Structure formats: structure tokens, C-alpha cells
Amino acid sequence: MRRTYRFYAQLGFTLLVCSFLILPVIMSVMAGVTENFFKGISSGVTLRWVVEVWDLYADTIFLSLVIAIACLACTIVLGIPAAYVLSKRQGRVARMIEELLTLPLAIPGLAIALALIITYGGFRDFRSSWVFILVGHVLYTLPFMMRSVLAVLSTADFRSLEEGAASVGAGFWRRFFDIVIPNCRAGIVAGALMVVTLSVGEFNITWMMHTPATKTLPVGLADSYASMRLEIGSAYTVVFLIMIIPLLVALQLYGQPKKKQAENFDDLEHLESRTAKSAHMRSKS
Amino acid sequence: MEKRELPFLAVLAMPVLAVTLAFFLLPLVRLTVIAGSGVDGLSAYTAVITTPRYLESLFATTVLSAAVTVVTLAISAVAGVFLERNRFAGRNVLISLLTFPLAFPGVVIGFMVIMLAGRQGLIGEITKFLTGDKLVFAYSMAGLFVGYVYFSIPRVILTIMAAAEKLEPAREEAARSLGASPWRVTRDVILPALKPAFIASGAIAFATAMGAFGTAFTLATNIDVLPMVIYTEFTLRANIAMAAALSIVLGIITWLVLNVARSLAGSTVAAAG
Secondary structure (H helix, E strand, O other), X not given: OOOOHHHHHHHHHHHHHXXXXXXXXXXXXXXXXXXXXXXXXXXXXXXXXXXXXXXXXXXXXXXXXXXXXXXXXXXXXXXXXXXXXXXXXXXXXXXXXXXXXXXXXHOOHHHHHHHHHHHHOOOHHHHOXXXXXXHHHXXXXXXXXXXXXXXXXXXXXXXXXXXXXXXXXXXXXXXXXXXXHHHOHHHHHHHXXXXXXXXXXOOHHHHHHOOOOOOOHHHHHHHHHHHOOHHHHXXXXXXXXXXXXXXXXXXXXXXXXXXXXXXXXXXXXXXXXXXXXXXXXXXXX | OHHHHXXXXXXXXXXXXXXXXXXXXHHHHHHHHHHHXXXXXXXXXXXXXXXXXXXXXXXXXXXXXXXXXXXXXXXXXXXXXXXXXOOOOOHHXXXXXXXXXXXXXXXXXXXXXXXXXXXXXXXXXXXXXXXXXXOOOOOOHHHHHHHHHHHHHHHHHHHHHHHHHOOXXXXXXXXXXXXXXXXXXXXXXXXXXXXHHHHHHHHHHHHHHHHOOHHHHHHOOOOOOHHHHHHHHXXXXXXXXXXHHHHHHHHHHHHHHHHHHHHHHOOOOOOOO
């Protein structure tokens, strides 16, 4: 194909957008390992700021991981059954429930946090524990797990799978646990990655709901940006990036339905080539 | 089979309904009631419109979000259609880089804006080298604008690329063979076909910008966007009724925008930052 000037103009523009997004990331990585960012990288490379971040904020990192894992457990227990019920029922009540369950996405986190504080702020023990923050995270991430599982449930032919199982005597729970859940794996994995990524990065709800004893990673980040020197904020950002990158890579690998289609397509091709091969062998013999 | 399953399905739906009622629906109702039961009673709701400070903030937030939406759509349309249409070495790297900031929380976006346009930022250094004057705009509405565009590009680009993938090249061929210029093909064939993707991703970008808090919080506490006003009402002024009323108004706006977009363009998936 001949590359026209239009191609290069668009390529140039896209590269510009790319550098707008990536240059600040590179800069903060550099600032995080530079002795003195104001003087530049020539002042020396150091891991001192990273160590300092660890000393100051290690607890926020652990708390974020604990909340993310607990949040994942909650969204699995709540979200998979919800998705299954919604895939089975098409009526108005089911649609209203679906609407209600996805509503937290349409409402700013600030409003959700305010509502929770107003309603449950009086329960001191609950208010001051990390479980309070967990509630907010579950509300916000549940729709992602639910939709991800629902997407798989509505593409695969579960009805005939289940009817087959029922005809050999499998009861409801047996079918749910042995047929439905294993076949939803792709959706559960994609949803789980979304849930963990969003929970680790959640700020809007968490900032309102946290107490000095329940600071998560993004809360610590805001704190360091506001009150620490630039190098520490940068080093902390680098720590956050290191945590989030494996999740993002996994999301790109397992999180896209497109990938799934491609796999099915590969299977089909494989099957065809095998049939062709056996036909070829037969004609030979 | 359908009828007999109903009790089982009800059991499965029970936990999620209980959690949602207790921790979402009930708190929202409480929020609505509290907003109307402050010292000013129901007038907390009318104060949103009658008090200049709140009205100005509502206006500023809406204008900012609209501008962010338009600019993000324009940037993402050019880059997204280009990446979907052309195959070249390094294309996948570019896509990965463009979607990399997808999981950044608002606070980190704020920090990225400081890296770009802050006191020790890249733009400051470049302008100082070129003109001798340091251009610093991170800690203002302009910085917030840059941050929200940064935040929205990865999301919008993914939606537009997915839509551009489904375009039929045959229609463009036809237009071209009838003598249409590249510009007219873009305007009359490509853009109309991408309209649902524009509406869906634009609505999400707009709603997210309206409700976002982390970026503004990182950049400066005196940027008067609505979420910052709600935050100061609640924490500094302890005016809980007003904070509640403002957040309900904000919630209704974002919900409305997303719902109108959904009925116009099919499904939208929102993600507040």
C-alpha cells in the first residue's frame, strides 16, 4: 500500500497523543529514582525514595490488597448468582433489578460515600474499620463482575447445556455449580481482573470514607502529593504502577471477548484441517 | 422447568438484593431526606439554583465537562480510526501505550498533570527554553481540563476502535468511486457510522468529568468544580444538608446523561474515576 501524506499526518498526530499520555509517566518514574529532581537525573540515581515510601506507606499497600481481595470475594459471591438470575428471567422485575444493581455506576462516588456515612456513620466500630470502605468498593465494582458474567451467559447456549444435564437427573444446585459456573470461567476471570484493578485504584468513595487508621494506596498517594516532596510522590506512583501493570497486562490477555472469538476460530480451523487431513488419508489408502 | 426454578432463583438473588437494599438504596433515601431536613429545610434543594456560588460551580463544571467531551472525542476519533485502519510496525505498541492509563485513579492523573504543567513540569521547562517564561497552568481549571482529557482518551479510544472495526469498507469504496474526496468520505460515511460510539463514549466521558474528584483534589483545593464544593461543604463547613442536596443534583445529572445516551445509542458502560 502506498503511504500518503495523510497517513504520516495521522501517524504524527497519534504519536503526539501517545507522548501526551506516556511522557508524564516516564517523568514520574524518573523523578522517583532521582536524587534531586529539580537538579535533574545528573544528581544521581537512588532507590532511597522508594525505601522511604515503603517505610511511610507500606500499610496502605497492604490494606489496598486486603480490600481488593475481600472485594473480589464479595463480588463473586454476590455477582455470579445475580448474573445467572438475570440471564434466566426476562421480565420487568428482572430488568428493574438489573437497573438498580448497575445504578452505582451512574452516580458519582462522592454521593455514594456521603449516603453511606450519613446512614452508617453512627455505628462507630463499623465506621472505623476497613469493612466500611469495602462496602463502598463492592457497590462500585459489583456491576462489572455482573456484566462480565452476564455477557458470557448470554452468548453461550446454556439452555441446552442445562437441559442436557437435567435430562440425566442433575438437580438445580448441581447444574448451577457443575455446569453454569465452570462454563462462565472466561467471564469470571475478566470480571475479577476488572474488580481488583478498580478496587486498588478507587479514590472518590474511599477518600470520604477513610479514617487515619484505614488509609488505602490512593489515599496515601493523595496524602504524599499534598505533603511530601515531589520525589517521594513520584516513587509512590512508581510503586502503584508496578502493582497495577500485571493486572493491566492480564486484562489485555484475558479481558477481551474478541480474544475469545479468535480462539474459537482457531479451534474451528484446527477441526477443519483435521477433517481435511483425514479425508486426504482416506483417499490415499 | 421454568416455573419450578423460580424458588431457587429467588434464593440466588437474595444476598445481592439484601446488600443493595441495605447499603445502597436505604442510604440513597436517607441522603435525599437529610438534604431536605437541614436548618433551611427543603430550600437546600432550591439553594442549588438560587445561591450564586453553587450555580456558578454547576455551570463551570458543566462547561468544563462538555469541553472535555468534545476535545476527547475529536482526538480519539482521529487516532482511533487511524489505528484501526492501518497496519504498520509498532501499531500494537501504540495501542498498548494509549490504553495504558486506563486504570489510573484521579489522584494519579492529577500528578501526571503536575508532571506536565506543574512548577517543575515538562511544559514549563520547554516554554522556559523557548521563550524564557515558564508556562505553569496545572493548578487551575486549565490543568483540570488537561487531566480529564488525559483520563478520558483511553476509554473513548477503545470504544471508537471497536466501532471502527465494524465499518464496512465497501461503502467508502463506493463513495470514493463516485468521486468523493477523502474529506467528504470522512464527513459523510465514516463519522455518521461512528455516531453511536460517539454518543456512548461521550456520555461516559461527560458523566465522569462531572463527578470526578481525585484530580481536582490533587491539583488545588480552590478549583470550584461541583465535587470539590460538595467536599468542602461536607468537611470544612459541616453543612451536611447542602452537601447532600448538591450530590443528589449531581447524581441526577450524570444519571440522566447516561440514560439519554443509552436510549440513543444502545448500551453504555460508565466508570466513575
